[in-house]
Amino acid sequence: MANMKGRRRFGNVRKRASGRFQARYIGPDGIERTAPHTFETEKQAEKWLTIIESEIIKGDWTAPEAGEVQLDEYGRKWIAERKLQPRTRENYEDLFRLRIRPHLGKLALGAIKPQTIRSWRKTLLDGGTPEPQAVKAYSLLRAILNTAVKEDEIIRQNPCRIKGFDRYHTPERSVATVAQVYKLAEAMPPRFSALVLVAAFSGLRWGELAALRRCDVDLDAAVVRVPRKLAALRDRMEFGPPKSEAGNRSVTLPAAALVALRPHLKEHVGDEPQALVFTGEKGALLRGGNFGRAVKWTETVKAVGLPDGFHFHDLRHTGNNLAASTGASTRDLMHRMGHASMRAALIYQHANSERDREIAAGMDKRIARERPKARKRKKAG
Known part of the structure; x- marks a missing residue:
């Protein structure tokens, strides 16, 4: 749109009765808008219109009222x-x-x-x-x-772009040794002993364990499927899909977990395929708070030599560290843990210094074997 003098291609400027100048323009949405304030000179008004036109051309313009x-x-x-x-x-x-x-x-x-x-x-x-x-x-x-x-193009920039505000120092969580895991399992009431061992040696999350059904367990193949989880919401318990697509997986159990799981299925789980594998004392859905009170978690943890603040979820770290110590690849760990990103798998790999020492020892053996050969070739030459 041209201004009153016919000189502008974009917007227009007019002089008000007050002697100040007003700038107007038509936005990309076809709506005419007026500058939020008037200008002392015509040149200032035109400069403002030039800035608005530039924003529209570059795609940086947003409707002023949107913000x-x-x-x-x-x-x-x-x-x-x-x-x-x-x-x-x-x-x-x-x-x-x-x-x-x-x-x-x-x-x-x-x-x-x-x-x-x-x-x-x-x-x-x-x-x-x-x-x-x-x-x-x-x-x-x-x-x-x-x-x-x-998506909505309401504002131009996100003000949450401050370095360091999205991170905090997380103290390294405790990792129970295999011996401590067995002590903890032995200190549990009989119906919860297998829960502790399977948690530690499978790496499954609490909600995944609480949602396991008999039909998800294949003892012959030593595999458990993880097709769902149980979540404790404000007013109800709800079964739903795993945390992510990666969470829907099958996990192979080590023999130590199977040894605990076989008798547990016979003694504490119904025969029907949909029977839950792990339940509360009276067969109810497994709830974290009720479980903690039933097994006197804080006192029991302390009695077996684990540190204050050791959580049930920390048993998962034991399983993941054991898996990493075998030399499993990042992709293998991601699958077993049910993670969609590499971040957590890499943490377990980097934390496993014992495996790194094994690798270095293997390198030394290879070097020792190859070094004499290199010397012989040098002498022969």
Whole structure:
């Protein structure tokens, strides 16, 4: 559109009765918009229009009013519409309700800047929020605003781009030795002994173990299938698919796990194919809290020599470390652990210094065999 003097190809400038200049333009969406303020000179108004035109050409333009959408409304809608596992959805809802909404909910998306994020994080930490929770809240907010940038094109840049805010130091978790695993299993009530051994030697997660059915166990092939998991939600227990596609897998059990599993199936599991392999004391669904109380987990862990804070999930680390010590490839570990990314598998490989020593010893033997040959060839020459 030309201006009143017919000189501009984009937008127009007119002089108001006040003597100041107003700039207007038609956006890519066909709607005419006026600059948010007037200008002292015509040249300033034209310069502003040139900037807007450049943004449109480069694809950086967003509707000015789009950034006025409040984070509260946008964030809650993002969580509701996202394809998420039920447990993950509840975790996101809690994070948003407790850590994000009270501090940033009333802000327009376009008003959230990196400095806003820095102040928000400091407020969380100063208020006693544990750093892992602050990191999770930051990561959730970053994901929400990424959608606002890349998919909905409401804002131009994601303010959650601050180095280091998405990480925190995680103390290395305890790894039970094989001897400690057996001590722990022996200290359990009989119906939970096999649960401990299978957890340690298969690497299955708690929810995967709780969802195992008799039809998933093939004792002859020494294999368990993992087609589902059991999740404890706010108001119910729910069976669902594994955490990711990689989680839907078959895991071969070592003989030590089979030795424990065979009698367990006979004594504690119904004959029907859909019978759950591991249940509570009265045959109910296995719940973490009820299990902990039934076996007096904290006291029992201490009695067998494991450190304070040792969790049931830490048994999985024993199995994964044992698997890594065999020289399993990264791909093999990913499959066994049910991980879609290499990150966790690489951690177990790097942590296994014993296997690295075995490799170095093997190299030494090869070097010792080859070195005399090289000397003989040198003398012959």
